Amino acid sequence: MNSSLRFSIPGAALVTALSLSGCINASSTVKVDQPRRQVSFENETAGRLFYETLSHVQTSRPAGENKTSVSLLLVNVERREVTGPNSLFNEAIDVCDSDHNGTITLTEATIYRNAFGPR
Numbered sequence: 001m002n003s004s005l006r007f008s009i010p011g012a013a014l015v016t017a018l019s020l021s022g023c024i025n026a027s028s029t030v031k032v033d034q035p036r037r038q039v040s041f042e043n044e045t046a047g048r049l050f051y052e053t054l055s056h057v058q059t060s061r062p063a064g065e066n067k068t069s070v071s072l073l074l075v076n077v078e079r080r081e082v083t084g085p086n087s088l089f090n091e092a093i094d095v096c097d098s099d100h101n102g103t104i105t106l107t108e109a110t111i112y113r114n115a116f117g118p119r
């Protein structure tokens with residue numbers, strides 16, 4: 001068998017597949033997360049209120065998702081970014097720890113629960 005013929009068969013198959021499908025589609029999903037930030041609580045009650053509210057927020061809100069699509073003539077590329085649980089935790093810390101001193105007081109946890117907790 002001729003070596004140039006052997007290498008042209010996959011190329012011909014690719015051209016045939018592309019012409020039959022009409023375009024090239026590529027999609028990917030990337031999970032984006034970050035390290036969980038350290039935080040301390042004024043007391044056990046503050047910690048419990050924070051985690052109960054965070055649990056409620058996580059179950060009532062769908063995971064963050066960012067979708068980017070690019071289409072050029074015969075090429076369609078789609079990329080999805082899904083936010084991980086540490087990102088949601090850090091976001092909750094940002095909201096709850098209103099003075100950003102790294103300690104969630106009972107007052108801060110109570111305000112967070114009243115704003116985002118179960119009704």
Ligand SMILES: [Ca+2]
Nearest residue numbers: 097099101103
């Ligand atoms: Ca604080």
